[in-house]
Amino acid sequence: MSRIHDMGGLHGFGPLEIESDEPAFHHEWEARVFAINRFLLRAGWYTLDEFRDALEQMPPAEYLEASYYERWLFALESLIRRKGVLDVPGR
Amino acid sequence: MSHVHEASxxxxxxxxxLVGALEDAHVLTERELDASIEAFLSRAQPANGGRIVARAWVDPEFRRRLLADGNAAVAELGIDLAHWAPVKLRVVANEPGRHNLIVCTLCSCYPLALLGPSPAWYKSxxxxxRxxxxxxxxxxxFGTQLGDDVEITVWDSTAEVRYLVLPQRPAGTKRATEDALAALVTRNGLIGTALV
Incomplete structure (x- = not known):
């Protein structure tokens, strides 16, 4: 059974939107999400596979509604909770 | 943890x-987050991809090594591939009659360290x-038209394997220096959505 993230070959998503300026991030919070994920991955809180799996756990309807970094935020919140990142006194 | 409300x-x-909660738990500081993103943006540049391609255009032995073992060849140039996890790099060469295109159907895997941040369309x-x-x-x-006789191979990236297209060297560049050649290489050329 494939989940919604398995998009190869799906129909109906329309033409590409190619931006002329292609900013890396469209909102400040997106850069923050990227940075938090990079930080926690490098600190060993979870692996890239776990992050990918967390993204893929997003309910299909929400996944389709969400922007790229909203999906990341969902995965971050879920992993931070599951891994007890906030429970452990750091350093 | 009670102050992390999902999807609200x-x-x-x-x-x-989230940042406040992570700071309160002494997991990280805002300053560390800013430093992390700056470190990433300063190192991950399409110029890295351009350097690799230009070297492969001028040095057939390097090209052979690059196609055989992307990680080892890129390391020769002192470029660090690992951005947040070790990945295997596979370089695929465009040739007359043969074009390569990279995608990540499952999400957005992409050789960030060699190409810089991926554009929104790649993640769309x-x-x-499609x-x-x-x-x-x-x-x-993308305005890229290939003849019907050109075979297109599409490479679907994974969390473990990242692809990079080695474009064909443009005609009329026999006398160009390696630096000048590197400057011709575009990010889209390295993904395969454009020719160089």
Missing amino acids: GSAANRVKT NAYRS AVRDPRGVLAE
């Missing part, structure tokens, strides 16, 4: 709450779904 409020507010539902089914249609939207 705007994304900006949720992120603010439209690109992910690149494998209608690569010619996708290329046309």
Whole structure:
């Protein structure tokens, strides 16, 4: 059974939107999400596979509604909770 | 942990709450986050991809090594591939009659360290779904037309394997220096949505 993230070959998503300026991030919070994920991955809180799996756990309807970094935020919140990142006194 | 509310409020507010909670738990500081993103943006540049391609154009032995073992060849140039996890790099060469295109249908895997941050279209539902089914249609939207006799191979990235296209060296560049050649290489050329 494939989940919604398995998009190869799906129909109906329309033409590409190619931006002329292609900013890396469209909102400040997106850069923050990227940075938090990079930080926690490098600190060993979870692996890239776990992050990918967390993204893929997003309910299909929400996944389709969400922007790229909203999906990341969902995965971050879920992993931070599951891994007890906030429970452990750091350093 | 009680102050992490999933899927409530705007994304900006949720992120603010999250950063606050991570700071309170002494996991990280805002300063470390800023430093992390700056470190990433300063090192991950399409110029890295350009350097690799230019070297392969001028040095057939390097080209052979690059196609055989991307990681080892890139390390020769002192470029660090690992951005947050070790990945295997596979370089695929365009040739007369043969074109390569890269996608990540499952999400957004991409050789960030060699290409810089990926553009929004690479991560879009439209690109992910269509690149494998209608690569010619996708290329046309980039203004890239290939003859019917050109075979297109689409490479679907994974968390473990990242692809990089080695474009064909443009005609009329016999006398160009390696640096000048590197400057000709575009990010889209390295993904395969454009020719160089």
